[in-house]
Amino acid sequence: MSLYLYIDESNANVLNWKAGLQIALDAAQGLEYLHSGCKPPIVHRDIKPTNILLTENFQAKLADFGLSKSFSTDSGTHVSTVVAGTLGYLDPEYLRTNRLSEKSDIYSFGVILLQKITSRLAILIRAHDRTHISHDFRLANGDIRSIIDPRLHEDFETNSVWKAVEIAMAFVSTKSAKRPDMSQVLTELKECFDSKISSKKP
Numbered sequence: 001m002s003l004y005l006y007i008d009e010s011n012a013n014v015l016n017w018k019a020g021l022q023i024a025l026d027a028a029q030g031l032e033y034l035h036s037g038c039k040p041p042i043v044h045r046d047i048k049p050t051n052i053l054l055t056e057n058f059q060a061k062l063a064d065f066g067l068s069k070s071f072s073t074d075s076g077t078h079v080s081t082v083v084a085g086t087l088g089y090l091d092p093e094y095l096r097t098n099r100l101s102e103k104s105d106i107y108s109f110g111v112i113l114l115q116k117i118t119s120r121l122a123i124l125i126r127a128h129d130r131t132h133i134s135h136d137f138r139l140a141n142g143d144i145r146s147i148i149d150p151r152l153h154e155d156f157e158t159n160s161v162w163k164a165v166e167i168a169m170a171f172v173s174t175k176s177a178k179r180p181d182m183s184q185v186l187t188e189l190k191e192c193f194d195s196k197i198s199s200k201k202p
Helices: 017-037 091-097 101-120 158-171 184-199
Strands: 052-054 060-062 123-126 129-132
Touching: 017 052, 017 060, 017 101, 017 158, 017 184, 091 101, 101 123, 101 158, 101 184
Parallel strands: none
Antiparallel strands: 052 060, 123 129
16 A cells, blocks of 8 residues: 655654655655666656655655656757646746756755655745745744754754755755756765764764
């Protein structure tokens, strides 16, 4: 049986920080395979929480490839196509130019990572104002407790969280050229995960 990754700040049940990082790593490995292991490369185009399935052991798997697009690297690093995806997770550069690349998936993945850190929606609605999670003022005020999901109740390692925030913010850069590729993503997430593990050692 599979359950999808659902981010809901009203839900009393929450995975601990280590489990959340492991899910991020699993999903990143799936994306890295699509981008580097498949020939030609495949862009998922609709990375969002409901398209990340969790097994009974909470292993993450990517799902719903209905909007996926493959293209030959011989023709360049992008392909022009009609914009498709989900509001809040759409790469703003792709939305503006119709030029799709693997970096579009990385933007979407960054939004999900920010959501897992903060337990917030991709688009925050306050009064008559809508703010994307990547622009939320709480991410820049320097107080880790105003950033991380309060339901973790201090059960996290501060350096690991800050590294995850830095990684996620690089993913959601408005310019695709400034975003890392999936190989870099995996390396940095593993460092973040190792930081969490090492912090528990005596």
